[in-house]
Amino acid sequence: MQKTAFITGATSGFGRACALRLAQAGWNLILTGRRQERLDDLQQELGSQCQVVTWKLDVRDAEAVQACINNLAPPFDEIDLLLNNAGLALGTEPAQTCDPQDWKQMIDTNILGLTNVTHALLPKLIHKGPGASIINLGSIAGRWPYPGGNVYCGTKAFVEQFSYALRCDLSGTGVRVSNLAPGLSESEFTLVRTVGDKAAYDQLYQGSDPIQPEDIAETVFWLASLPPRLNVNxxxxxxxxxxxxxxxxxxN
Structure with missing residues (x-):
């Protein structure tokens, strides 16, 4: 039976790579993001491999999230996988010199946005039952702090604990919950964090052979394909x- 995935932040990085990998396996895809032109390109690229619906969506807007989910028509109304990928880091400065607006945007996206989408999709995931999965994109920053991480580290610690607590609440439903926490990864994420500073981007990754988006896509596919009796916490x-x-x- 064909499966369906709902992916947030699908227009770049991990989200885009996961969309490509799941399309290769024939999954139906609901792809959301804030950049319509990239969503259009994805739909055109993947439309020959699977059924794709796209939705321009800011996960921080709870009403827009609910409207998106309410408008899902068959076969997209039965969800096997929620991939909470949308998120960002802004700035590398110490807390005392950070812009509070950057902090607010990270909290609103990484925490509020993730909870908006999760809560709205829980009825569909519970209805699907055994084998349905929620995979939350955390980070090693949720467990291992570093200078300049401040609020970003805090948001990813939330993602980890929310994943564990959600798993407790979903006990008996068959819905799985995993926190996937990558370390040093090469993607557009870093250009966003450094406001497009290509020199800082190059310096960070020089000689490091970092994680690639395709590595995360393979990991997500593996997690979502495990037998329904297994949960990777x-x-x-x-x-x-x-x-x-x-x-x-x-x-001193």
């Missing part, structure tokens, strides 16, 4: 080049 991924460092010690 937390999956943390790093490139081999990335590891932990000693604690920082400030000395």
């Amino acid at each position: 937390q999956l943390e991924l790093m490139p081999v080049s990335q590891a932990w460092s000693p604690f920082s010690i400030h000395r």
Whole structure:
């Protein structure tokens, strides 16, 4: 039976790669994002492989999210996978010099947006039952803090704990919940964070062989394809080049 995935933030990076991978496997796709021209390009690119519907959507707008879901017609009204991918980081400055508007945008997108979509889709996922999956894109930043991470780290810690608590609430429904937490990854995400600073982007990834969006897409496909009896609660991924460092010690 053909499966259907609902992907937020599908116009670039992890979301786009996941759309391509699921289309290759013949899944029906509901692709959302804020850039209509990219959604149009995706629909044209993938339309020969699977059934695709796109929706220009800001996940921060709860009413718009609910309207999108209310308008889903067969076969898109039965959801097997919710991939909560939409999210962003803004700025690398220490907390004392950050722009509070950047903090608000991260909280509204990474927390409020994720909860808006999840809550609106829960009835459909519960109706689907065993085998249905929620995969939340967390980050190692949710567990391992770093200078300049401040609010971004906090939002990803929320994603991890929300995933665990949601799994408790969904016990007995058959719906699975996973927190997928990548480490150093190469995507448009970093250009957004640095306001398009290509030099900073290149410096971050130089010689590191970071995670690629296609790696995350394969991981998402594997998680969503596991037997219904299995749930991966937390999956943390790093490139081999990335590891932990000693604690920082400030000395007078």
